[in-house]
Every structure is written in C-alpha cells, then in structure tokens.
Amino acid sequence: MQQPFFPCNNLSAKDGVLQFAGQDTASLAKQYGTPLYLLDEARIRHNCRVYLNAFRAHFPAGSLPHYASKANACKALYRLMTEEGMGIDVVSPGEIYTAREAGFDLSKAFFHGNNKTDADIAFAMDCGVGCFVADNEEELCAIDREANRRGIRQRVILRLTPGIDTHTYAAVNTGKVDSKFGAAIETGQAKALTALALQKRGIDLCGFHCHIGSQVFEEDVFERAAVIMIDFMAQMKADFDFETKLLNLGGGYGVRYVESDGQIDIPQKIATLAGVINDRCQHHGIPVPQIAMEPGRSIVADAGLTLYTVGTVKRIPGYKTYVSIDGGMGDNPRFALYRSSYTCLVANKLGEPADLEASLVGRCCESGDIIQEHVMFPSSVTRGDLVAVCTTGAYNYAMASNYNRLGRPATVLLHPDGTSDVIVKRETMEDLVRLDV
C-alpha cells in the first residue's frame, strides 16, 4: 500500500491515523471538536529561524525579517514573534491593536496598506508603530499632517512597483506597473513621491519597499526586483543626494501545498539574493542598506492543518461524488477565491487505498463552497470520518467569515512536548449575536 503524499515533514501516519507535529489528529478532533485549526509551534519557530539565521549570515547589521501577520493574526502568534525576535507587518488598526494587546514591541512593525485612513494613521502613531509604508501621495501627505500635528518626524518608506510580473494568480500579483499598490518606477511616479517625501517636515524618509506577489516560485524575480530597486536608489542618490538606509523586499516565497508544487530552499535563495544586492550596490558605488523581508505564508502555512468531520457522501452515478464536511468556505475561502490547491486526506483511513475521486465541499449554501476538486479518498469514506486539509496555516483563519452564521473554528497550538492549548476559542452562538441589537 502506497503511503499518501505528505506536503510537509511534520505529517506522518501511525496505524492508519494521521499524526501532525507528532500528535494524533483523531485524539485532537475528539478533544477539541471539528472543524479545528491546528498550528505546529515548533514548525513556526523553525520557519522564523530559517529567515533569522539567513539574515544574520548575509545581510548588514540591523536587517530583520518581518512576519506579515495578515497571514494569520492572533495574540499567541504575536507573542511567538516576540520570542523569536522577528519584526512584524501590520495592515490595519485591528492587527496593530492585537499585536499591542499581545505586548509586541510595535517599534519593530511596518504599517502597510494602500488606503490608511486619518484615524488609522493617528492610531498607529499612538501605538508607536515604527515605520509606515506610504503607498501614494495622498497617504504621504496625511502621514505628514498627523506627524506635524504631534511635532514628530515619522519614519517612512515608500512602496514602489518595480514593474515585475510574477505570473502567479492575478489577485496575488502585486509588482506590476498597473497594480493597485505603490508608485511605479517606470512612470516617474516613484521619483515624484520621493521628491515629495523629502520636502515634508513630518516625514523621515528611510527607504523603499516593494512586494512583487505571493506564492512565488519563479527562479529570479526577487533578484530582478532587487536590481530594479537598487538602480532606483542610485538614481535617488544622484538626483536628490538621498541615501537609502532601508530596502524592504516584501514577502512572497511559495510553499508546497501539493506534490506538483516546487520546494524553495530559503537560505539558498537569500544567499543568492544577498550576492545580487551586494554586487549591484557596489556597481553603483552606494552602501548596502539594511534589508527587510516580509514572509507571511512561508512562516505559518505548513505549520497549519484543518480537521473536519465528514457528514454526507453523495454519489451521483455516472457524474461525480461529493464529500461534505462540517466547515467550508467560511473557514477556508481560498479555493473559492483563487482555486488554490490543497492536499486533502481522510485522516483516520490512511491505510486504505485512495481510489474514489470526489469533490470536497463545505456546508454553506453556495455551490462555490468547495475546498478542493478531484481529491482521491478511500471509497469507504463515510459520515463520521475525519478529513485533514494540509498546509492551512496561512490565509485561512485570517480570511474566515461567519457566512451562513457559522462560528469560526478554534485554533489549537501543538507544543513540541506533546501538549496543546487553545489559542483562539471556537465562536459560540452567543458570539454570533453579540453585536446584534
């Protein structure tokens, strides 16, 4: 009997039952109920350390990886980031508030977004957010106004679009000139934004940012982006005598969801990238700036797994089979949004051959409520079986909704010593009506 494909080495089989982070998924489902998000603490720490060690080895002092917390934000994760010494990215007052409540030192935060309101800007300054990433002229002016009102100079970097097409799904492809985000270098808007920032009394311009996309596997896009950014830095040095102190190259390294996905050797990628950065800066005769990167998915995705219980199995002879689970697009909208691929397993039947092709669907009143098409399950799959959807640590809980008034699942953190803790409670019926008047 062929062992099913496991996308990450924190998965294994024992007596036909899926083990995750060394813990038994059937026991966890029994203890905490389903649907249930699991997070592997050791894996998150490992993923952080991969970046931290590579940064220490290859980038100038003061360079730091920042966890893009939109991938999965809750107090426990911000506490983990504090313990690991990571910086963070935040994109909303809600993320800032959560990080602050978790005791995270917000001086190590970048504040992103293409439309920060005046209230957002004021709140972020109240909380001492270290660096704003200004997306456009209006925003830069709004940050300057608020800083002047307070008599401070706010550290800012400018989000630029280097004009790179990562060939990923359009919704997560952000480096092109016509992107919603950032000022384009090609059109001269990046230079104009820099000139404006340098005139503003309330703005302490530190450098530049780009984020070319997400789930990126392409060989050299980060290197190409870095070269374009460094060429721009050299131009700003020549035009305005502005010396870039910080270059933030964003997030985006892809992770392995299914067997056909590649695997990225992050230390190797960072070593190569650092070589390109050093060479290009030397070529222009400018100092190598501090480097930041913003991994989200590659920190938490493979540390996550979602457990569901099978309800109905509907066979339509001559057509197809549906396996329905007790969650769906409410806890994982990624197939509906991007047709994302996942490895899906019947967690209590790993010993049986997977010979039934099925659509794994949720319980929402929506035909698009699909977790995955063309999954292969054992033909004995039936009500009460346990389904595991792997690699769900990023952009699942973070994107979850209460559509159909379904409560969002709990998140349980699995510790390396074999114990576990609820870090986000399951939403109750009372939670669902809490804001209703």
Ligand SMILES: *Cc1c(COP(=O)(O)O)cnc(C)c1O
């Ligand atoms: C989403 C996002 C990231 C994280 O991307 P991943 O693909 O999860 O690594 C980083 N920076 C910015 C600006 C983002 O919008």
